[in-house]
Amino acid sequence: xxxxxxxxxxxxxxxxxxxxxxxxxxxxxxxxxxxxxxxxxxxxxxxxxxxxxxxxxxxxxxxxxxxxxxxxxxxxxxxxxxxxxxxxxxxxxxxxxxxxxxxxxxxxxxxxxxxxxxxxxxxxxxxxxxxxxxxxxxxxxxxxxxxx
Amino acid sequence: xxxxxxxxxxxxxxxxxxxxxxxxxxxxxxxxxxxxxxxxxxxxxxxxxxxxxxxxxxxxxxxxxxxxxxxxxxxxxxxxxxxxxxxxxxxxxxxxxxxxxxxxxxxxxxxxxxxxxxxxxxxxxxxxxxxxxxxxxxxxxxxxxxxx
DNA sequence: CTTTTTGCAAAGACTTTGCAGAGAT
DNA sequence: ATCTCTGCAAAGTCTTTGCAAAAAG
Numbered sequence: 001x002x003x004x005x006x007x008x009x010x011x012x013x014x015x016x017x018x019x020x021x022x023x024x025x026x027x028x029x030x031x032x033x034x035x036x037x038x039x040x041x042x043x044x045x046x047x048x049x050x051x052x053x054x055x056x057x058x059x060x061x062x063x064x065x066x067x068x069x070x071x072x073x074x075x076x077x078x079x080x081x082x083x084x085x086x087x088x089x090x091x092x093x094x095x096x097x098x099x100x101x102x103x104x105x106x107x108x109x110x111x112x113x114x115x116x117x118x119x120x121x122x123x124x125x126x127x128x129x130x131x132x133x134x135x136x137x138x139x140x141x142x143x144x145x146x147x148x
Numbered sequence: 149x150x151x152x153x154x155x156x157x158x159x160x161x162x163x164x165x166x167x168x169x170x171x172x173x174x175x176x177x178x179x180x181x182x183x184x185x186x187x188x189x190x191x192x193x194x195x196x197x198x199x200x201x202x203x204x205x206x207x208x209x210x211x212x213x214x215x216x217x218x219x220x221x222x223x224x225x226x227x228x229x230x231x232x233x234x235x236x237x238x239x240x241x242x243x244x245x246x247x248x249x250x251x252x253x254x255x256x257x258x259x260x261x262x263x264x265x266x267x268x269x270x271x272x273x274x275x276x277x278x279x280x281x282x283x284x285x286x287x288x289x290x291x292x293x294x295x296x
Numbered sequence: 297c298t299t300t301t302t303g304c305a306a307a308g309a310c311t312t313t314g315c316a317g318a319g320a321t
Numbered sequence: 322a323t324c325t326c327t328g329c330a331a332a333g334t335c336t337t338t339g340c341a342a343a344a345a346g
Contacts, residue, residue, distance in 0.1 A: 073225070075223045075224065075225050075226065075227075076223065077221070077223050079223075079227070079228070079229065081227065095266060095267065095270055097272065098275065104272075106266050106270075108262055108265075108266060110262055111259060111262040111263070111266075114256055114258055114259040114262075115259070117256075118254050118259075118281065119243065119281065119283055122243055122252050122254075122285075123285060123286035124245065124252075124281075124283035124284065124285050124286070125283055125284045125289055126281065126282070126283040127246065127282045127283055127284065130281055130282040130283060131279070131280070131281055132279070132280040132281075133263055133266065133267065133279055133280075134275045134278040134280070135267055135272035135273055135275055135278060136272065136273045137271060137272050138271035138272070141273055
C-alpha cells in the first residue's frame with residue numbers, strides 16, 4: 001500500500017506535478033477501496049477520514065490516476081462513471097447487473113482468445129478490464145417477477 | 149418498415165397508449181437509423197423531416213421503445229446514452245473505440261458459450277447485445293503516437 | 297368530454313471550469 | 322518568489338419533471 005502511494009507520487013513527479021496533502025490522502029483511501037465506485041462514493045469515503053477535501057479535488061485526482069494508469073473509468077449502463085483501482089490486479093472482465101449495478105469480476109482465459117481475434121481483425125487494440133457483459137442478477141429478476 | 153411501425157403501434161395499444169403523430173414520425177425516422185445514436189442525434193434526424201417535434205417527446209418515445217423491446221440503450225464509455233434499433237437484428241455484440249466512439253458489431257458463436265457459462269455460474273440472465281469490448285481503433289492509436 | 301400527450305421551461309444529476317486565496321518547491 | 326493546487330461557486334451536459342395547452346379516443 002505504501003509502495004503504491006510512492007509509485008503514484010513518483011508518477012506525479014515525472015509529470016512535474018506536486019505532492020500535496022490532498023493527493024496523498026485521496027490516494028491512501030482510494031487505493032484501499034475494493035470494487036467500482038462513483039466519484040460521490042469515493043468523495044464520501046475520503047471525507048470520513050479527511051474531512052474538508054473538496055469534491056473538485058477528488059474529481060481531479062481520480063482523473064489524474066486514470067491518466068497515469070493507476071485507475072480505470074468504467075461505464076456500466078448508468079449515466080455516470082465508476083472508478084476502479086487497477087494496481088496489482090490481474091486482468092479481469094466485468095459482469096454487470098443493469099438493474100442494480102451489482103458487478104462481478106471474472107477471468108476466463110478461453111474467452112480472451114476470441115476477444116483478441118475480433119480486435120485484431122478490426123484493427124483495435126484492446127484495453128484492460130475491457131469486457132463488459134450486461135445482464136440481470138437473480139435478485140433483480142425475482143423482484144421483476146413479483147411486479148408481474 | 150411499415151410492418152415495424154405497425155408492430156410498434158400495436159405494442160403501444162397493448163399498453164393503453166395512444167397513437168400520435170409524433171410517435172409515428174419518430175418511429176419512422178428512428179427505425180431507419182443504422183448504428184448507435186445519442187438522443188441529440190436522433191432528435192436532429194427526426195427534425196430534418198418533421199420539424200417542431202419537441203426534444204422531450206423524442207426522449208420519451210425512445211424510452212418507450214426501449215421498454216417494449218424495440219430499442220436498446222447502450223453506454224459505451226461516454227457520459228451519455230446511445231440508442232440502437234433492435235428489430236430484426238441478429239444477436240450481436242459491440243467492439244467500441246473509447247477514443248472516438250467508433251463501434252463495430254460482431255457475432256461470434258464461440259464466445260457465447262463462455263458468456264453463458266459465466267452468467268449462469270453467477271445467477272445472471274444475460275441481455276441481448278450485451279457484450280461490450282473496449283479498445284482503441286487504428287486511427288486513434290496513430291493519432292496518439294503522433295503526439296508522443 | 298375525459299384521459300393522454302406534447303413541448304416548453306425549470307429542475308436534477310453528474311461533471312468541468314474560472315478564479316482568488318492557499319500551498320508546494 | 323514563482324508556479325501549482327485547492328475549493329468554492331458558476332457553468333456546462335445530458336436527462337427528467339411539472340404543467341398548461343393541445344390532441345386522441
